[in-house]
Amino acid sequence: MTTYEFLTTTWRWSFLLLLFCALALVGYFLAFRRRGRLAYLGGALAVFLFALISPVSALADGYLFSAHMVQHILLVLIVPAFLLLSLPRSFSLPRPFTALTHPLIGWMAGVGAMWLWHVPALCNAATTSSAISVIQTTSLLLMGSAFWWQVLAPRDAQRLSPAAGIAYLFTACTACSVLGIILTFAPVSICPVYQQPVDRLGILSSIRGQWGLTSERDQQIGGLLMWVPMCLIYLTAILAQLARWHSGPHPEKSNA
Template structure:
């Protein structure tokens, strides 16, 4: 199989994924209609499809650990953030779910999946067993959304103060950096199925023989993806928080001036 053939043919995901995306789109339309922010929502759906129905998914299914890591970046960080940005400004969590928005809990839920799903037994199981993979995908989307809530909640009063948001995001960056460094700089194996690929023989041959990507190189690339691009997402969000903070301080004189004139 050539690279061109692979990238032309490795699209799929089965009937469940398109049905789920169509159902989510219908629910979003019924719930928000005229208040919908369609560009963000459709981008979120597109990211999910890219992660689970594109050649990335075919490579992540036992051929390339680095593709598996790209999936995680899309499902845990990108798609949930876009989904929250698609919510109208008055959207909030129900009172019964209020405890889920506590920053310590949301931070833990956002960072934990990267560590938990790289416990070797779980990582291997999610790669070869569709039912476990489904649990992994749903948990990452849900926990990612909860992680971003204190930063991207539609209502300003549901968000952390900007400087607290900076600390929140920086701590998350440290969590990903630690795991990324372990994967990149040490011989630790977290997904043993990628050392002896369980992907179809043609895909495994393409990766190892045609592209020349060894298991060791693949693991290091996967670690770097967690270490650098993931942290860049957090850094970008930190810059937005700092801009909010400076913006709030620039508004202070305008708020105080009328009081002084009185």
């Protein structure tokens, strides 16, 4: 299979996923009517679908660790962020969930989502078993949401103060960078499934030859993705915190 064929034919249109998204859209309308911020929800669903049906998903399914990492980052950082942004200001968490809004839990969820699913056994299992894969996807979305809640909750009062938010994001960035560094420099495969892929799509020769992605280089790219671009996402959030801080209360001129 050539690269062009691969990019055009491996979209995995899943009826269930599309149904899920449609239901989410309908549910959103019923819950928030016109108070919601639809563009953000659209973004969340688009990224969600892209992560799970595009060729990235086909590659993540046993071929490339780096593609898995792209999927992972999209699901844990991008989709939940858009989801939280789409909530109207009036939104409040139902009672039982408010316990999850402690900053420590949010931090552990965000960092844990990175570390936990890269324990070799779990990483392997999520790639080989579709049931565990579903659990993984769900857990990533939930943990990502718990993480971002501290920063992107609908109302200002529910969020961390800018200074605390910066510390929260910076430490999370560091914790994930450490994992990225370990993945980048590990001489052994963290997720051994990707070492000897089962070539269901007949694309392996292109990947190894034309794209030049040996399994070592593949894992290195995966680690670097977690290390560098992911930190840029956190950095963007840090800058947003600074912007929020500097655009804080402006008193009337007459007070001066």
